[in-house]
Amino acid sequence: MTSSAPPTQPRRSDATRAAILRAARERFAADGYERATIRAIAADAQIDPSMVMRYYGSKEGLFAAAAEFDLRLPDLTSVPPARLGEVLVRHFLARWEGDETLVALLRAASTNPGAAERMRGIFANQLTAAVATFGTDPTLTARRAGLVASQVLGLAFTRYIVRLPPMVDTTPDELVSWVAPTLQRYLTGTPPS
Amino acid sequence: MTSSAPPTQPRRSDATRAAILRAARERFAADGYERATIRAIAADAQIDPSMVMRYYGSKEGLFAAAAEFDLRLPDLTSVPPARLGEVLVRHFLARWEGDETLVALLRAASTNPGAAERMRGIFANQLTAAVATFGTDPTLTARRAGLVASQVLGLAFTRYIVRLPPMVDTTPDELVSWVAPTLQRYLTGTPPS
DNA sequence: ACCGTATGCCAACACTTGTTGACACGCAAT
DNA sequence: ATTGCGTGTCAACAAGTGTTGGCATACGGT
Numbered sequence: 001m002t003s004s005a006p007p008t009q010p011r012r013s014d015a016t017r018a019a020i021l022r023a024a025r026e027r028f029a030a031d032g033y034e035r036a037t038i039r040a041i042a043a044d045a046q047i048d049p050s051m052v053m054r055y056y057g058s059k060e061g062l063f064a065a066a067a068e069f070d071l072r073l074p075d076l077t078s079v080p081p082a083r084l085g086e087v088l089v090r091h092f093l094a095r096w097e098g099d100e101t102l103v104a105l106l107r108a109a110s111t112n113p114g115a116a117e118r119m120r121g122i123f124a125n126q127l128t129a130a131v132a133t134f135g136t137d138p139t140l141t142a143r144r145a146g147l148v149a150s151q152v153l154g155l156a157f158t159r160y161i162v163r164l165p166p167m168v169d170t171t172p173d174e175l176v177s178w179v180a181p182t183l184q185r186y187l188t189g190t191p192p193s
Numbered sequence: 194m195t196s197s198a199p200p201t202q203p204r205r206s207d208a209t210r211a212a213i214l215r216a217a218r219e220r221f222a223a224d225g226y227e228r229a230t231i232r233a234i235a236a237d238a239q240i241d242p243s244m245v246m247r248y249y250g251s252k253e254g255l256f257a258a259a260a261e262f263d264l265r266l267p268d269l270t271s272v273p274p275a276r277l278g279e280v281l282v283r284h285f286l287a288r289w290e291g292d293e294t295l296v297a298l299l300r301a302a303s304t305n306p307g308a309a310e311r312m313r314g315i316f317a318n319q320l321t322a323a324v325a326t327f328g329t330d331p332t333l334t335a336r337r338a339g340l341v342a343s344q345v346l347g348l349a350f351t352r353y354i355v356r357l358p359p360m361v362d363t364t365p366d367e368l369v370s371w372v373a374p375t376l377q378r379y380l381t382g383t384p385p386s
Numbered sequence: 387a388c389c390g391t392a393t394g395c396c397a398a399c400a401c402t403t404g405t406t407g408a409c410a411c412g413c414a415a416t
Numbered sequence: 417a418t419t420g421c422g423t424g425t426c427a428a429c430a431a432g433t434g435t436t437g438g439c440a441t442a443c444g445g446t
Binding site for chain 1: 224225226227228299300302303304309312313316317335336338339340342343344345346347348350351352354355356357358359360363370371372374375378379384385386
């Protein structure tokens with residue numbers, strides 16, 4: 001997402017590349033890595049399967065391009081410490097509802113080692129970095145971030161992947177008010193004995 | 194798991210059937226539904242692929258048999274209400290570490306609609322039923338159960354599927370003490386405004 | 387001993403997969 | 417007009433998939 005490309009002049013095939021990427025994200029999000037076939041993606045993008053290979057090299061390469069993702073975490077230092085949990089849940093929910101890339105990554109991460117590795121990278125780097133910005137015991141930072149990830153990914157998993165009815169039917173606002181205190185404690189709570 | 198079969202007399206092929214089921218669970222847990230091939234499962238069980246078809250009908254049938262699962266939730270009415278969260282996390286962790294069936298189901302549920310449906314059934318029925326045993330507002334029971342599922346499945350997802358390092362390295366006891374208060378609030382906490 | 391049946395293996399089918407190479411068209415520069 | 421190259425289509429390959437039918441063998445009941 002939002003790649004800052006070097007000032008290469010636009011190619012005539014940019015529209016096709018974008019169509020492929022869009023179709024790929026949809027299919028990966030809906031079907032997972034293995035069920036999303038290059039033929040189906042090409043059909044959605046209304047081009048020939050061989051174009052996918054030419055522009056992205058392989059299925060793995062296509063997925064790597066389609067699963068580029070930035071959590072776009074806000075600057076947590078400018079957030080009132082007591083509202084960290086609320087801000088985080090709300091941000092994650094908005095990020096998920098508005099961009100299916102993360103759902104694609106989530107689905108694929110269950111079965112594709114490369115996707116799992118990327119997911120690990122995203123949360124280990126971006127989330128842990130954000131948690132580290134406000135000064136708590138540095139030895140606990142990784143664990144706090146991991147716990148936050150567990151609740152936030154569990155929320156996404158039950159709501160967007162498994163689609164548990166109570167999690168699908170609940171409004172984002174209600175989810176925020178239930179889950180925010182959890183993240184708040186994971187982030188700033190005193191470690192249990 | 195632990196199926197209570199009618200008193201049919203033991204077949205000579207029971208050992209083979211069991212070997213297939215064991216290999217299937219391992220493969221489904223390690224690779225997910227689509228990457229776990231019948232040929233690989235048969236090779237693990239040291240029999241011919243056609244035997245799998247004869248005894249389980251199809252790959253879907255094999256998965257259905259291999260993913261039979263009971264959460265074995267304890268009787269929550271005999272638990273001190275203040276310790277419900279702790280008891281639940283500990284139970285889930287133990288259940289996961291000791292039986293790879295749930296991991297198989299979890300992996301498969303990401304890409305296989307049937308597996309997702311089964312996962313929904315398990316949590317909608319077994320967990321919701323357990324939550325309903327202690328009397329809270331019945332209109333909130335499903336939501337409470339859903340929230341518990343989100344945290345518990347997120348724990349499993351980050352620890353066993355994506356394998357986020359901080360979640361893998363943390364001992365079960367530490368996880369319990371962090372997560373128990375979360376479940377406790379989801380189960381018995383007053384609903385937020 | 388005989389016979390029906392359960393158990394197992396082998397070979398093959400029909401299909402889908404990712405991937406590749408050859409060939410046609412159209413644009414831009416010379 | 418001609419050359420080169422980017423863009424696109426078509427057909428095909430090799431490998432792997434779930435699945436099926438036929439055939440051998442060994443067991444259990446009579």
